[in-house]
Amino acid sequence: MTGGRTAVLVVSYGSSEMVAENLRRTTLPDDAVVVVVDNFTTEDERAAIGAIAAREGWQLVCPDRNLGFGAGMNAAAKRAAESDADAYVLLNPDAYLEEDGVARLSAAVLAEPASLISPLVIRPDGRHFASEMELDLDSGSVRRIRDGRRYANSALWLSGACLAISRPMWERTGGFDDDYFLYWEDIDLSVRAARAGAALRVDHDVRAVHSAGGTQSHDGEAAGKSPVYYFYNVRNRLVFAAQHLDRARQRRWARRAVPAAWDILMRGGRRQLLHPGRTIVPAVRGTMSGLAYLRQSRRAGTEAP
Incomplete structure (x- = not known):
């Protein structure tokens, strides 16, 4: 499976300007399609992101409510499939890929369609955010894998902040599970993909910069968990x-x-x-x-x- 079309999928929730800024920083391959799902917040935000999408040439999906991250990505993938995309690069609204990251991730999953591949995800100051991650199946704790050390019983997972997957693997797994709405849907997808025969790996030569928590506050409060x-x-x-x-x-x-x-x-x-x-x-x-x-x-x- 080579030479397919790439789709970059983004779910926005009141973050039109942030999405626009991060997509401007992200280099797209020729013929790539950008699909943005605008989970509804206000009529003003809907109008704002509609204007940006028209200017930038994005395909905009406009549900009449907040679907959450997983269901929003499922809607984006459905539109990408209708646009004949074969490789999906999922990107958080508060993240961007450096240099030719989209092209490299897309090429990797087209060459290895039975795979999930993520970049090294870093914070704006260069600190680690996500790479190879694991879930302790005995306790439910999650952590980064360091120096090959693993829990006795664990599952590997990749962060949904930026993740590449082929269309066949997406369809085999059924995409994200709507039951999660937000958080843990990437762990669930990783586990189901592995059970479906996917190889999970991180390409450390590709970097995504993620402003963790950038979409959590809309009321002017100081940065923190919502x-x-x-x-x-x-x-x-x-x-x-x-x-x-x-x-x-x-x-x-x-x-x-x-x-x-x-x-x-x-x-x-x-x-x-x-x-x-x-x-x-x-x-x-x-x-x-x-x-x-x-x-x-x-x-x-x-x-x-």
Whole structure:
């Protein structure tokens, strides 16, 4: 599978100017198509991104509500397939690829269609954001793989901040699972792709720059983790357990739900705890929602393959 068309897929949520700036920084191959999904925020934002899309030549998909990241990317991929794209490069709205990164990632998945490939993802100051990542299947902890050291039982995953996948592999996996809405959908996709025979790897010669959290705040507050971040990271850890783990591991993850939620809260620092409505409350709600999802899956008799 060589010589196919490339599509760059972006999901925006009130971030039209950010998307425009990062796509301007990203070099596109000849004949590439850019598909932007505008998850609805306001009529003014819809008009703004529509004007930018017309000027830049993007294909714009305009759902009438906020689909979330995963379902938004699924809508973008559907439009890309209609445009005869064979390689999809998924890019966060607050990220851009350096130099010829899009072309290299696209060529790689066209040459290796049974693969998921990500670049090295760095922060604007050069610090590491994501590369080869792993999930501890015994506890639900996630971390970067360093010097080949791995958990005893783990799953490799690649960050959805920037990820390349061939159209056949996307169709084989079914894309992202809408149940996640935000966060953990990249872990879920990585695990399902690996089960479908995909090889997961990072091309360290390609770099994406990701301003982590750049899309989280729309109210002028200082940078930090949002209530949405806490709710869905806490919740979706348990959604993943319900979908992928046997009963013994599900029980272990459920018993760790509260300390796991605390660990997630600490990613934003202790100062944020001064605002419990934006931190502790969504983490508690996320724990309750995730445990409810887990119980419902058990009643339905759902267990990991």
